[in-house]
Amino acid sequence: MKTVVAYLDAAATTRVLPQVAEVVLHWMSEDFGNAGSRTHEYGTRAKKAVARAREGIATHLGVRPDELIFTSGATESNNIALLGLAPYGAEHGRRHIVSTAIEHKAVLEPLEHLEAQGFEIDLIEPGPSGRVSAEAVLERVRPDTLLVSVMQVNNETGVIQPVAELAEHLRATETYFHVDAAQGFGKLPESLRAPIDLISFSGHKIGAPKGIGGLVVRRRGRVAAPLKPLMFGGGQERGLRPGTLPVPLIAGLSTALETFENEHTKWLAAAEEFRSRLLVALRKTRFHLHGDQEHVMPHILNLSFEGVDAEALILQLKSYAAVATGSACTSASYTPSHVLAAMQLPQEQISNGLRLSWFPDQANELDVDEFVDVIAGYQAGVQTSTLA
Structure with a gap:
């Protein structure tokens, strides 16, 4: 054997990359402060580390730092994006969502939940190529379409989807666009810099620790997608994701992305x-x-x-x-x-x-x-x- x-x-x-593990250990065992603590230097250093990480990752994605919130990973980000937008859709009579039949379960299962709540879910099959066409997606969009959700890279086949093209077309409509970028984050940065409203990603596909990722909530002009939080108990991350920030994991994510970019x-x-x-x-x-x-x-x-x-x-x-x-x-x-x-x-x-x-x-x-x-x-x- x-x-x-x-x-x-x-x-x-x-x-996990060795240099990432070192950074994580440092923020776990030496600079272990809470980024929300304002009365001492430990908290100040932690807060600055989060700010540096947020700025670097936001720059990579072509967004402002305040358009990025940290989450536990793409699954949580997908849920915040899909379920968090639903109340707005219900209130405004826009209950139609377009997605694809090849999405990860972290998208398909929240969509099933929304379907049970009265939303109409329109799933497009890509055919043997495994790649949906932008035309096939756009022709399903209606005046009552709340959201289009298409993954950047399929996790099973590796096939790249036309998300940048879709973003350019959808930006001119009232329909929001969400992209699950778990497989493409760090690897295909160009298409994620397109005007996509909501982007979910994880860090552990590029040498970062498990349990850290993010959600981009990109503004259209001055207005961002009207998301409602799924959890309550603090004002962290613009009120969308309450809880103590995992500074070691955030610093590790930032280091992994820097290394991968280089x-x-x-x-x-x-x-x-x-x-x-x-x-x-x-x-x-x-x-x-x-x-x-x-x-x-x-x-x-x-x-x-x-x-x-x-x-x-x-x-x-x-x-x-x-x-x-x-x-x-x-x-x-x-x-x-x-x-x-x-x-x-x-x-x-x-x-x-x-x-x-x-x-x-x-x-x-x-x-x-x-x-x-x-x-x-x-x-x-x-x-x-x-x-x-």
Whole structure:
């Protein structure tokens, strides 16, 4: 058995960067003050650290610092954006919401909740490409459409959605636009600088700690989306997210993003190089790639192997690499991918989609040829058994 198991599940989470861990530890054990404490230096230093982090992250996203609130991550941010906007929609007779059938459950489940409250939810299926067209979204928008919600990058296929194009069109309407940027935050900054009203993101996909992320509430002129808080008990974060600010996690998020920005070009090239090597090696097997490969992130590969059960294959690969069948949030009890189903792929591909996702430094721990030989050997054995 191999002693090193390569990590190919970076779309689920990533290893905290060493420099980030140092920063987090510092703000946990030395400068451990509460950013809300105003009577001593510990609190002042904590408050300044939060302000520096907010300014840096806001600059990266092309927004003002006061348009960014810190949350526990994209799931909470999605809930604040979707459920927090609903009272305004109900009050003004705008109960129609357009989204896609390939969204993360952190969007789809709040939308199901709103549907039960009388909202009309219009989910668009992207077809085999896994990419919705801006036209398909815009043609669903009506005078009573409160919100359009489209993810930046699909978490299972890595397919990039046309959020910048949608933002430009929707800005001229009264419909608000929300983007779940959990997979693209830090990696595709340009499209998030488009005039998107609400942006949700997490830090743990780019080497920050788990449990920290944010929500951008971008103003239209002087007016921001009229969100109502979901929790009460303090005035922190413009009253939208009460509670003591997690200064160590916020500082860690800021450091992770700074590091990622500095290495961004190099990271993209290395991720693409690993992808190319892997695809060349996979020619030894019979496989199907899922999603539009012209509009895809370089570090995510979704595929299925002909005649091979994905769950059984993962067991064969566990000594070589950590891989997944899809979203980490639904992997505890395996069900066929709702993303691949919405793409209308053949049933065998829907049931056996495998997601490989990587950060280059961890992916390079993998012997690609040996990894693929295991897949090819297992596939050949399955075929022989079937023929027998």
